Amino acid sequence: MAEINIKNVAKQFGKTHALHSIDMTIKHQEFVVLLGASGCGKTTLLRIIAGLETATSGEVWIGDKRVDGLAPKDRGIAMVFQNYAVFPHLTVYENIAFGLRMAKLSESEVERRVQRTASLMHIxxxxxxxxxxxxxxQRQRVAVSRALAMEPDVILMDEPLSNLDALLRMEMRAELKSVLAESNTTTIYVTHDQVEAMSMADRIAIMDQGQIVQADSPVEIYRNPAAHFVGSFIGNPPMNFLSANNAGNGQWLVGNTTIAGPQSDKPILEFAIRPEDIRVGEGSMTVEVRLLEPLGSHTLLACRLGDTPFRVIVDSDRAVKVGETLAIDPIAERIRWFDPDTQLAL
Amino acid sequence: MNPRTLPYWLLAPALVFLCVFFLYPFSLVAWQAIATDEGVLTTQYLQRMASHWKFDRALTNTLLLTAAVVPIQLSLALLMATMVSKMNRGRDVVLYIWTIPLGISDLAAGLIWLAIFDQTGFLNSALFGLGMIEQPVTFLGYQNKTTIFVAVMLAEIWRATAIMLVILVAGIGLIPKEYNEAAEVFGAGRWKRFTKVTLPLLKPSLQTALVLRVILAFEVFAVVSALGGTNLPVLMGEVYDWQFKLQDSHIAASYALLILAISIAFTLLIMGLLRTPKGAQTT
Structure with a gap:
C-alpha cells in the first residue's frame, strides 16, 4: 500500500514561507494533481515528498514508513523532471536501465523491464x-519509461508536459493517463495547466501562496469552488463575480436584480456564476456586449454589468452584436456565494 | 563589405600575426633541427641529441614528473572543484585563495619552495627548532635526487593545480542540477553520482584541463632549475643549456621539436580517450 500522508509540512526559505503547514492524504493508487500558479509552492511540496528538499517542519509518510529523514532512493519513488533530465552521455537504453542497475537487478531483469516500458511508451x-x-x-517518453521501469510505489511528476507543444501535450496527456492507470502506482503530478489537471486527475489540490485551498475531484472543484481564488483560477474563462447587497430575508441585490440567496446578516456577499451557466434572452438582468470572441463551438461575449466585466458564453449560432444590451438569467442552482471577508464559499 | 567574406577579413589580422610571429619562427626552429647551416637535410642533430648522455635522464625525468604530478593534480582539482561547487557562502573567497598560486610565475614559485627546502630554509629551521635534527640537512643536494624530485613535485602541484581547478569549476557549473537530482532519485549515492553522472558530463572540461596541464608539464623548467639546478635534467632545461651554454642551436632546436612531438602525441591521446560519442554531447 502506497498511501502518502503529508502531516503539517512547512517550508521556509530564509524569511519567505514557501509552504504553510500542509496536511494531505493521497490514497493508494490515486492520481493527485497539485495545481497552481508559479510560485505557489507546488513544486516545493513535490520536492519535499521526493526528498530533494527538506521540510522545515512536519512529516511525510509513504505507506507505513516515515520517509522525511530518508534519502530519495530509499523512499520507493520515481520521478519525471520538468526538463526530463535524460542523461545526455547515456543511450536511451542505459537511461531507462539507470535506476535498475543502481538497484543491482539481474541483467535479464533489467533487459525485460527496459523492453517492457520502452514498448509501453513506444520508443x-x-x-x-x-x-x-x-x-x-521522445525525451519525455524516455523520462517516463525510466520512472515506470522502477515499478515504484509512487511516481512524482514535475510539470512533465510543459515543454511540449500544444498538440503533443494533448496526445501525451491521454497516453500518460492510461499508462499510469495501468501501472497501479500512486501519482502526484505538478502542473500549472488546468486543462491537464482537469483531464487527468482523480483529485486536484489547488495551491495558492503555500497553502492547499481546495482538494477535490475535478468536477467538484469546477462546480463548487471552495474559495474565490478557486473560482477565479479554474475555468477558462473563469467565474463571473459580482457584488451583492443584502436586501433582507435571503434576498440579494445583484446589479439591478433581486436574487434569492443564503440567509445572512452580512451587508455584502459575492455572487458568482460561470459564463456558461447563463440563459440569454430572458430574465431581468441586463449586460452590455463589448466584445465578441467566436471560438467555433461557442462564442464568448465580453460584457459589462455597470462597471464590472461579465462574461457570457452563447451558442455560436446566436447572432449577437457589439453594443447590444442582452437580457440574461443566471441558472439558479449554479449560482455560488462567497463571503467577501474570508473569501470562502458559503 | 560582402557579409560572406567579412568574417575572413576580420580573422585576417590575427592570422597574419600568427604566421609572422609564430609559424615563421617555428618553421625556422624546426628547419634548424633537421638541416645543416648549408641547407642540407640531415638527421645528425636528432641522433646527436638522442645519443647524448643527458638525453635519457632528461626524457625520463620529464615523463616521470608528468606522470607523478598530473594525476595528483587532477584528483586534487576534482576534489576542490566539487567542494567549491557545493558551497553556498564564501565560495568566491575560497576560489580566489586557491587560485593565488596562478598569479605567481614558475620561477618565483621555484624560489618560494627553495626558501623552504634550502639548507637555511624554513623546513630546516623548523626541524632544528623542534629538536628533531642537530644540524641542517641538505635536502636538495646532488646525493638526494629523490628529495629534489619530491620537492619539484610539491612545487608543481602547489603552483599549477589551480589552472585545472578553474576549468573544472566552470565545467561543473555548466552541468544542470537536474541530472544529479535524477541520479539521486534513481538510487545513486554520492560516489555513483560523481562517477556515473558528473565525471562523464565533465568530459569536455576534463579534456581541456588535462591537455593544458600535460603540455605545461612537458615544458617544466624554472621550478626544476630553481630547486634542482643541474641535478635533475629535464627536456626544457636541455633546450636552454644547448642554446645558451653549449651554443648549439641545432641540438636545442631538436629538443624543442621533441617536446612539441610529445605534446602533440599526448594531446591526441587525451582527446581520443575522453572523446564524447556523436549524439552524446550535453544538450
Missing amino acids: EQLLKRYSGQLSGG
Whole structure:
C-alpha cells in the first residue's frame, strides 16, 4: 500500500514561507494533481515528498514508513523532471536501465523491464540513441519509461508536459493517463495547466501562496469552488463575480436584480456564476456586449454589468452584436456565494 | 563589405600575426633541427641529441614528473572543484585563495619552495627548532635526487593545480542540477553520482584541463632549475643549456621539436580517450 500522508509540512526559505503547514492524504493508487500558479509552492511540496528538499517542519509518510529523514532512493519513488533530465552521455537504453542497475537487478531483469516500458511508451526503436538525437516528445517518453521501469510505489511528476507543444501535450496527456492507470502506482503530478489537471486527475489540490485551498475531484472543484481564488483560477474563462447587497430575508441585490440567496446578516456577499451557466434572452438582468470572441463551438461575449466585466458564453449560432444590451438569467442552482471577508464559499 | 567574406577579413589580422610571429619562427626552429647551416637535410642533430648522455635522464625525468604530478593534480582539482561547487557562502573567497598560486610565475614559485627546502630554509629551521635534527640537512643536494624530485613535485602541484581547478569549476557549473537530482532519485549515492553522472558530463572540461596541464608539464623548467639546478635534467632545461651554454642551436632546436612531438602525441591521446560519442554531447 502506497498511501502518502503529508502531516503539517512547512517550508521556509530564509524569511519567505514557501509552504504553510500542509496536511494531505493521497490514497493508494490515486492520481493527485497539485495545481497552481508559479510560485505557489507546488513544486516545493513535490520536492519535499521526493526528498530533494527538506521540510522545515512536519512529516511525510509513504505507506507505513516515515520517509522525511530518508534519502530519495530509499523512499520507493520515481520521478519525471520538468526538463526530463535524460542523461545526455547515456543511450536511451542505459537511461531507462539507470535506476535498475543502481538497484543491482539481474541483467535479464533489467533487459525485460527496459523492453517492457520502452514498448509501453513506444520508443523501442530509439533504445540505441542518445538524448541529443531525440525530439522533446521522445525525451519525455524516455523520462517516463525510466520512472515506470522502477515499478515504484509512487511516481512524482514535475510539470512533465510543459515543454511540449500544444498538440503533443494533448496526445501525451491521454497516453500518460492510461499508462499510469495501468501501472497501479500512486501519482502526484505538478502542473500549472488546468486543462491537464482537469483531464487527468482523480483529485486536484489547488495551491495558492503555500497553502492547499481546495482538494477535490475535478468536477467538484469546477462546480463548487471552495474559495474565490478557486473560482477565479479554474475555468477558462473563469467565474463571473459580482457584488451583492443584502436586501433582507435571503434576498440579494445583484446589479439591478433581486436574487434569492443564503440567509445572512452580512451587508455584502459575492455572487458568482460561470459564463456558461447563463440563459440569454430572458430574465431581468441586463449586460452590455463589448466584445465578441467566436471560438467555433461557442462564442464568448465580453460584457459589462455597470462597471464590472461579465462574461457570457452563447451558442455560436446566436447572432449577437457589439453594443447590444442582452437580457440574461443566471441558472439558479449554479449560482455560488462567497463571503467577501474570508473569501470562502458559503 | 560582402557579409560572406567579412568574417575572413576580420580573422585576417590575427592570422597574419600568427604566421609572422609564430609559424615563421617555428618553421625556422624546426628547419634548424633537421638541416645543416648549408641547407642540407640531415638527421645528425636528432641522433646527436638522442645519443647524448643527458638525453635519457632528461626524457625520463620529464615523463616521470608528468606522470607523478598530473594525476595528483587532477584528483586534487576534482576534489576542490566539487567542494567549491557545493558551497553556498564564501565560495568566491575560497576560489580566489586557491587560485593565488596562478598569479605567481614558475620561477618565483621555484624560489618560494627553495626558501623552504634550502639548507637555511624554513623546513630546516623548523626541524632544528623542534629538536628533531642537530644540524641542517641538505635536502636538495646532488646525493638526494629523490628529495629534489619530491620537492619539484610539491612545487608543481602547489603552483599549477589551480589552472585545472578553474576549468573544472566552470565545467561543473555548466552541468544542470537536474541530472544529479535524477541520479539521486534513481538510487545513486554520492560516489555513483560523481562517477556515473558528473565525471562523464565533465568530459569536455576534463579534456581541456588535462591537455593544458600535460603540455605545461612537458615544458617544466624554472621550478626544476630553481630547486634542482643541474641535478635533475629535464627536456626544457636541455633546450636552454644547448642554446645558451653549449651554443648549439641545432641540438636545442631538436629538443624543442621533441617536446612539441610529445605534446602533440599526448594531446591526441587525451582527446581520443575522453572523446564524447556523436549524439552524446550535453544538450
